[in-house]
Amino acid sequence: MPETPETTSTSGASIRLENLTKLYPGNQAPAVDNVNMEIKAGETVILVGPSGCGKSTTLKMINRLIEPSSGRIRIGDEDVTDMDPVKLRRTIGYAIQASGLFPHMTVAQNIALVPKMLGWRATRVKNRVEEMLDLVGLDPAEFHGRYPRQLSGGQQQRVGVARALAADPPVLLMDEPFGAVDPITRDHLQDELIRLQHELHKTICFVTHDFDEAIKIGDRIAVLRERSHIAQFDTPEAILTNPSDDFVSGFVGAGAALKRLNLTRVRDVAVVDFPTASIDDPLESIFERLRSGPHNELLLLDHNRRPYKWLRRGDLARAKGSLARAGTLVADTVTRDATLRDALEAVLTDNAGRVAVTGRRGEYLGMVDMETLMNNVQELLEADRLEAIEQQHRLHEQRARQTQLAQEGLDDASGTEGGRGSRA
Amino acid sequence: MSFWEYVGTRHAQLLTDTYQHASAVFQCMVLATLLGVFIAVMTYRSEWAGNLATTSTATILTIPSLALIGLLIPIVGLGVPPTVIALTLYGLLPVVRNAIVGLRGVDPDLVDAANGIGMSRAARLFRVELPLAWPPILTGIRVATQMLMGIAAIAAFASGPGLGNEIFRGIASLGSANSLNQVLSGTLGIAVLALLFDAAYVLIGRLTISRGIRA
Ligand SMILES: Nc1ncnc2c1ncn2[C@@H]1O[C@H](COP(=O)(O)OP(=O)(O)OP(=O)(O)O)[C@@H](O)[C@H]1O
Ligand SMILES: [Mg+2]
Numbered sequence: 001m002p003e004t005p006e007t008t009s010t011s012g013a014s015i016r017l018e019n020l021t022k023l024y025p026g027n028q029a030p031a032v033d034n035v036n037m038e039i040k041a042g043e044t045v046i047l048v049g050p051s052g053c054g055k056s057t058t059l060k061m062i063n064r065l066i067e068p069s070s071g072r073i074r075i076g077d078e079d080v081t082d083m084d085p086v087k088l089r090r091t092i093g094y095a096i097q098a099s100g101l102f103p104h105m106t107v108a109q110n111i112a113l114v115p116k117m118l119g120w121r122a123t124r125v126k127n128r129v130e131e132m133l134d135l136v137g138l139d140p141a142e143f144h145g146r147y148p149r150q151l152s153g154g155q156q157q158r159v160g161v162a163r164a165l166a167a168d169p170p171v172l173l174m175d176e177p178f179g180a181v182d183p184i185t186r187d188h189l190q191d192e193l194i195r196l197q198h199e200l201h202k203t204i205c206f207v208t209h210d211f212d213e214a215i216k217i218g219d220r221i222a223v224l225r226e227r228s229h230i231a232q233f234d235t236p237e238a239i240l241t242n243p244s245d246d247f248v249s250g251f252v253g254a255g256a257a258l259k260r261l262n263l264t265r266v267r268d269v270a271v272v273d274f275p276t277a278s279i280d281d282p283l284e285s286i287f288e289r290l291r292s293g294p295h296n297e298l299l300l301l302d303h304n305r306r307p308y309k310w311l312r313r314g315d316l317a318r319a320k321g322s323l324a325r326a327g328t329l330v331a332d333t334v335t336r337d338a339t340l341r342d343a344l345e346a347v348l349t350d351n352a353g354r355v356a357v358t359g360r361r362g363e364y365l366g367m368v369d370m371e372t373l374m375n376n377v378q379e380l381l382e383a384d385r386l387e388a389i390e391q392q393h394r395l396h397e398q399r400a401r402q403t404q405l406a407q408e409g410l411d412d413a414s415g416t417e418g419g420r421g422s423r424a
Numbered sequence: 425m426s427f428w429e430y431v432g433t434r435h436a437q438l439l440t441d442t443y444q445h446a447s448a449v450f451q452c453m454v455l456a457t458l459l460g461v462f463i464a465v466m467t468y469r470s471e472w473a474g475n476l477a478t479t480s481t482a483t484i485l486t487i488p489s490l491a492l493i494g495l496l497i498p499i500v501g502l503g504v505p506p507t508v509i510a511l512t513l514y515g516l517l518p519v520v521r522n523a524i525v526g527l528r529g530v531d532p533d534l535v536d537a538a539n540g541i542g543m544s545r546a547a548r549l550f551r552v553e554l555p556l557a558w559p560p561i562l563t564g565i566r567v568a569t570q571m572l573m574g575i576a577a578i579a580a581f582a583s584g585p586g587l588g589n590e591i592f593r594g595i596a597s598l599g600s601a602n603s604l605n606q607v608l609s610g611t612l613g614i615a616v617l618a619l620l621f622d623a624a625y626v627l628i629g630r631l632t633i634s635r636g637i638r639a
Pocket of ligand 1: 024027031052053054055056058209
């Protein structure tokens with residue numbers, strides 16, 4: 001495929017909501033009441049909260065699908081509150097639950113919509129469609145002519161994301177995009193989104209009412225209570241270890257320690273090497289390595305270097321000159337973007353207590369086993385503990401200083417220190 | 425004279441009548457479709473306007489066609505004008521009703537998505553809402569066409585074109601040698617035309633309804 005200069009992507013722009021309020025006509029109380037929020041460029045912010053608390057309303061005010069009753073919206077340096085909404089929306093990606101794909105258009109036509117509206121040349125649009133399909137992990141040749149109803153729910157959702165990203169918008173709004181798919185597919189889609197975001201650095205505002213989802217993909221999470229009042233707006237780590245009040249800790253739910261595993265990814269821990277062989281290698285050399293090498297097990301990779309079979313020394317007897325019957329098929333793999341919790345799950349269910357780590361196209365990268373996990377988790381908890389102690393220390397010092405100032409009659413508000421963990 | 429001998433000797437006249445009958449129905453149907461879809465597009469968003477459109481087009485349908493044509497003659501004269509007006513008015517109801525139902529039936533999530541990706545109102549209407557509402561609209565057109573086939577025969581009463589002339593001539597000369605043949609040929613001609621039109625609509629459906637939403 002020829003290199004196209006178009007492939008350079010726009011990274012995110014900041015979003016600022018200032019005193020944003022929405023009062024639906026006929027309602028007594030506003031659905032969104034005086035929200036102030038700043039989302040940094042390239043950041044993934046999750047709005048999470050109970051049903052009806054105003055998440056969707058807040059999100060839809062950003063692209064003015066819902067006109068605010070008062071307040072301002074700024075994207076980048078621009079105040080977009082009074083801009084032509086149609087033009088504004090073409091620069092903001094929008095993905096919703098149930099994908100929102102148009103059923104009478106093919107996958108390619110759906111993805112091409114925004115670029116076409118922006119007046120891109122036909123060849124550029126065509127290239128872009130292929131590129132986007134590739135980006136979301138769908139084979140362009142196979143999928144571009146299909147209609148939405150010929151796709152699975154997960155595939156539809158991928159196309160929905162591809163369409164939202166097609167015109168390369170700096171900002172992406174997602175309203176429970178994975179709400180309607182089964183848990184396993186949802187998990188995959190979340191991993192994909194994380195991978196995409198690693199490549200693209202968009203500013204993403206993502207609505208969900210699933211706190212685990214929020215922890216998994218958010219750089220920061222805004223926990224909202226009714227009328228979109230912000231209960232806490234902080235990193236997942238901080239919310240897990242320091243929920244600001246009962247409402248937030250109620251939302252975090254039980255098992256905060258286990259959830260901590262969701263915050264670290266396989267990419268962040270050291271994978272271990274494992275001897276491999278390719279299915280293309282001559283049989284003799286594979287047998288030879290198993291028989292006389294230091295290892296009594298090999299991971300056999302297929303033509304695309306994807307994990308295929310575990311091959312043990314004992315399997316050789318049954319092989320009889322062919323690999324077809326020897327070894328056990330690889331049942332489960334994790335990607336580099338999988339969380340340690342996923343990895344733990346896979347390791348626990350594997351009877352030899354290890355799982356292969358794969359890259360973007362499923363190719364083998366290394367191995368995670370129980371020992372790796374144990375070591376990493378212990379380091380993680382240790383670091384958390386130190387962090388908490390340090391935080392406590394800082395608070396103590398601060399309090400001591402305040403008491404001292406108070407005793408000297410010099411107390412004014414200047415003693416308070418802003419910071420990530422500080423709360424009103 | 426047997427029926428087939430009659431058809432053999434009069435086939436030139438019969439063909440002309442058949443052609444004119446088909447042509448009148450077709451043209452009036454095109455008019456009714458354009459007008460009907462337009463009315464639906466203007467009214468479907470509002471509860472009362474949509475209902476008003478459906479009710480008023482339904483009211484037209486309750487007027488007997490003979491009476492309506494009779495009422496039109498003093499206003500627009502004889503011949504083609506009263507035929508076209510009457511047929512178009514009668515063709516409206518199924519189109520308007522089905523178009524409103526179809527447009528209102530478009531999944532609100534899709535409308536939200538269309539707005540959300542930055543479609544203008546017109547783009548949303550022409551690229552999303554109308555294509556999705558097209559199958560029911562086409563059904564409406566089909567039903568209307570069947571109805572117009574019969575009503576068009578009445579147009580002969582106002583000296584309009586079509587197979588109605590055969591039927592009326594037959595009725596006028598009741599008792600004469602060919603009267604039954606005349607009525608029969610006109611009626612059969614209309615039935616055959618109706619079948620042909622229906623086949624054409626099946627084909628049009630195949631060609632114009634996206635494979636993505638075809639049942
Ligand atoms: N068009 C509307 N007219 C009047 N009230 C509305 C409208 N849309 C939403 N509301 C009300 O505003 C409040 C917030 O709705 P919103 O859809 O933003 O909630 P949400 O947090 O997205 O909920 P969910 O998790 O169920 O999607 C709700 O009380 C809802 O009833
Ligand atoms: Mg919602």
